[in-house]
Amino acid sequence: MNNPHQGGYGHWPQQGHPQGPGHQPPYGYPADQEATTLLPPVPAVDEAATTLLPPVPALEDAAATTLLPPVVPGGMPPQAPQQQPYQQAYQQAQSQAYQPQPQPQPQPQQPRAQGRHAAPAAAAPAPVPPPVQQPAPGFDPPTMTLKRPAAPAGPPYPGVPSQQFQQPLPPPAAQEQRGRTGSPIIDPGLQPALITAGTAALLAGGAALGQVPLALVVVLLQALTAAGWFRLNGMWPARQGIALAALAGFTADAAVLLSGSDGSAAAVVGTLGGFFLLVMVLQTFRPSDPKERFYALTVLGSATVVTALCTMLLLADWVPAGVGAVALATLLAAAPLPGPKWLGPVLGLAAAVLLGLLVGAPLALGALAGVGALVGRRVAAYDFPSRFVHMTAGVALPLAVAAPLIWIATDLLA
Incomplete structure (x- = not known):
């Protein structure tokens, strides 16, 4: 059925070139000698061209394979298992969260095996627990009060120990109020009373020498009064207020010294009126809180009045007897006497009255001087005063x- 001169199905046509004995055509195809007749001949290998090349040293098997990767027995090397994508795991967890059946407890993740030949089961990821839905912050329906967020468990700042944030520190004002117990009245004590007696002795000596030496001691008394009054009322340093109050006293002293005998009291009253008006103008236009402005106006106005009234010693007649009665009443009130607490002030007032009677002064001199000494000492002891208050206001x-x-006792009541 097949033509021997034409190629049939699965056969190639017969070639006209002879074939040598034992020659097998490659891959089952006959060799085509005519297709290779136009190729250039292959030159023979020149043995002399390779004589100048260095000989190749022989390598051992161990040295030749040192840089090759180790061969893993058993076929292909193990490959890390592919982890489940995060999005797919999250969707699966969301779908499990809405199922009615109880949720299984999450199993603890097994530690991953170390080394190159770890088993794939050891590196498998643990199942992702379903997220817990937190209630949104809102308002409490019964009370309509905003819920306060819970405090963080750890420290709010890195590197700061959490012990410092366990309990909030109370404000300094609360600590100070808890530390103050008992009566707010604290007596200045014996030391300020001794300094008061020494100042009274200086005033008595200045009055014996004349008005100018007396005015110099009164200036010292006015400086102590201005500073102690401001600190007693809780305003410190308040240098401008202290300077203004002291200036009012110094101006009153100068007005008394420059005026005649008829206008001395009027000079003090005029000085007080002018400086009090200046204080009101300054505090009215002061850029501060209204409550603080009113408080400053009260303190500065009263300091001006108290400081300027010290000038009245330049107008009194019985100055040594009056300041002596003040010193005696202050010392007995501050002395640690046995018995009840009121015994010292009572004895001080009685001693002041007795001193006035002994020197022949007006009857009301000792009584008024003793009352003024006790009142001034009591004011200096009010509302937990400090040592600075005791050494300034307690003295002056x-x-x-x-x-x-x-x-008043020597001129108006005499």
């Missing part, structure tokens, strides 16, 4: 309060 206020009373 007994004499400052008694100064106008001495003038």
